[in-house]
Amino acid sequence: MNILLLGSGGREHALAWKMAASPLTDRLYCAPGNAGIAQEAECVALDVANHTAVIAFCGKNNIELVVVGPEAPLCAGIVDDLQAAGIKAFGPSKSAARLEGSKGFTKDLCRANNIPTAAYERFRDPAAAKNYIRAQGAPIVVKADGLAAGKGVVVAQNIAEAEAAIDMMFSGGLGEAGGEVVIEEFLDGEEASFFALCDGSTALPLTTAQDHKRAFDGDKGPNTGGMGAYSPAPNIDDATSARVMDEIIEPTLRAMKAMGAPYKGMLYAGLMITRDGPKLIEYNARFGDPETQVLMLRLMSDLVPALLASIDGQLKSFDLRWYADPALTVVMATKGYPGDYKLGSVIEGLDEAAKVEGVQIFHAGTKAEGEKILANGGRVLNVSAIGKTVKEARARAYEAISRIHWPDGFCRSDIGWRAIEREAR
Numbered sequence: 001m002n003i004l005l006l007g008s009g010g011r012e013h014a015l016a017w018k019m020a021a022s023p024l025t026d027r028l029y030c031a032p033g034n035a036g037i038a039q040e041a042e043c044v045a046l047d048v049a050n051h052t053a054v055i056a057f058c059g060k061n062n063i064e065l066v067v068v069g070p071e072a073p074l075c076a077g078i079v080d081d082l083q084a085a086g087i088k089a090f091g092p093s094k095s096a097a098r099l100e101g102s103k104g105f106t107k108d109l110c111r112a113n114n115i116p117t118a119a120y121e122r123f124r125d126p127a128a129a130k131n132y133i134r135a136q137g138a139p140i141v142v143k144a145d146g147l148a149a150g151k152g153v154v155v156a157q158n159i160a161e162a163e164a165a166i167d168m169m170f171s172g173g174l175g176e177a178g179g180e181v182v183i184e185e186f187l188d189g190e191e192a193s194f195f196a197l198c199d200g201s202t203a204l205p206l207t208t209a210q211d212h213k214r215a216f217d218g219d220k221g222p223n224t225g226g227m228g229a230y231s232p233a234p235n236i237d238d239a240t241s242a243r244v245m246d247e248i249i250e251p252t253l254r255a256m257k258a259m260g261a262p263y264k265g266m267l268y269a270g271l272m273i274t275r276d277g278p279k280l281i282e283y284n285a286r287f288g289d290p291e292t293q294v295l296m297l298r299l300m301s302d303l304v305p306a307l308l309a310s311i312d313g314q315l316k317s318f319d320l321r322w323y324a325d326p327a328l329t330v331v332m333a334t335k336g337y338p339g340d341y342k343l344g345s346v347i348e349g350l351d352e353a354a355k356v357e358g359v360q361i362f363h364a365g366t367k368a369e370g371e372k373i374l375a376n377g378g379r380v381l382n383v384s385a386i387g388k389t390v391k392e393a394r395a396r397a398y399e400a401i402s403r404i405h406w407p408d409g410f411c412r413s414d415i416g417w418r419a420i421e422r423e424a425r
Helices: 010-020 051-060 071-075 078-084 103-112 126-136 159-170 175-179 238-258 291-298 303-312 390-402 417-424
Strands: 002-007 027-032 063-068 088-090 120-123 140-144 153-156 181-185 190-199 203-205 214-216 220-223 228-231 264-274 277-284 327-334 359-363 366-369 372-375 379-386
Touching: 002 010, 002 051, 010 027, 010 291, 010 303, 010 359, 010 379, 027 051, 051 063, 051 078, 063 078, 063 303, 071 078, 078 088, 088 303, 103 120, 103 181, 103 238, 103 277, 120 126, 126 140, 126 159, 126 181, 140 159, 153 159, 153 220, 159 175, 159 181, 190 238, 190 277, 190 291, 190 303, 203 238, 228 291, 228 390, 238 264, 238 277, 264 303, 291 327, 291 359, 291 379, 327 390, 359 390, 379 390, 390 417
Parallel strands: 002 027, 002 063, 063 088
Antiparallel strands: 120 181, 140 153, 140 181, 190 203, 190 264, 214 220, 228 327, 264 277, 327 379, 359 379, 366 372
C-alpha cells in the first residue's frame, strides 16, 4: 500500500524507518519530513495544517493509509477529515484528542472515573489561581490547559515561581494554550512513560520507556520536549503494568467510548510511580518523542498491521513481539535550546557515527543543503542504540556521538543513569 506519514521530527524518522521495512509498504511519503526521513521516504512539501491539500495529495497518489505523527493536526481534526474523505488514518478523532489538547478535560475525566491522578483545580482568573497557590503551598505544578509544544508545564519549587508561571501564561506567553490553567499537587516519585495501542474498545500495552525531560546533566535546568530516553522502564514491573491498564488506561477507554468519542490510536500516559502506585500526570494522543525512537528499535513485529488493526477495531486478537535487549537514545540539541537558538549550523561525521554497532541515528530537526546536513531546529538528532544492557546501549550511543562534529550542538552525558545504577546492584 501507499502510505503518507505526517510530521518532521525524530519520532517520524523512527516511524518511517520501521514502516519502510514493512512488506506491506509500497511507497512511503512523508510531509514535510527532514534530511534523515528522506533516506526512508519521499518527502513532500505539504502543509499538514491544510487538510484539503493533504486529502488532495492522498487522492492523487493513491494513499491508502495516513499516519499522523504530531499532536497539533490530531487536535485540529485531521483524522476526522481524512476519514470523511474515505482515507484510513491512524490517530484519534478531534474529540478523542482532547485527552492531550485540554489538560482540564483529562483531569475532569480522571475525577469522574476515579482514575488516580494529582489533586487539581482549573482557573481562568489569575487572582483566583494565585490565591489557590498560596493556600496549597509549594512545590506545586502549573499547567497551561492547551497545546504548548512541551513548554506548558512549570514545576514551581516556591510560591514566587508559581505566580510567575501564572503571569506568563495569562499574559499570553503561550498564546491561546494559557487561556486556562490547571494547578496540580506536586507528586513525589519516579516518572515513566506507558504506551497503549487502542482501537476504541481494546487497549494493547506496548513496552515501557523512561525519558529525561530536563535540559542538563543531573536532571537540572529547564524542562524540554525530552533530552533522551531508554526502554524498558526499570520502575514498571509486570504488576505495575497491570495496575496501569486496570486503573488508568481501560477506565479512560470506557469513559471516552461512553461519551461518544471512542479513542483510537496511540495513547501515551505520562505516569508518576508513587508510594501509592501509578498516577497519571498527563496523556498524549500520539507516539512519544524521543520514546518512539527506542520503541521502534525494540519492536520485532511489523508496525503497519498494528496501525491498521487499531483503525479497524481488530486489536482484541492482536499481539506485538519485542526484542528483550534494551535501547537508549541521546538527543543532540542546538546550543541555547530550549530557549533561543540559531538555525543552520553544519553537522559532520554522521556516516562515521552510524557505523558503531547497534546504532541508528534518527534526525529530528535537520535539512539537507547539497551534500551538507544543517541543524534546523532545537532538538536535532537522536543518536540511538540497542545493546545487551542499558550500559552497553549507552556506551554505543556516546561512542557514535564522539564521532559527530557539531560545535553548535550539545547533549546530556548521563542518559539512562537510573537504569544503569539499577543494573549495577
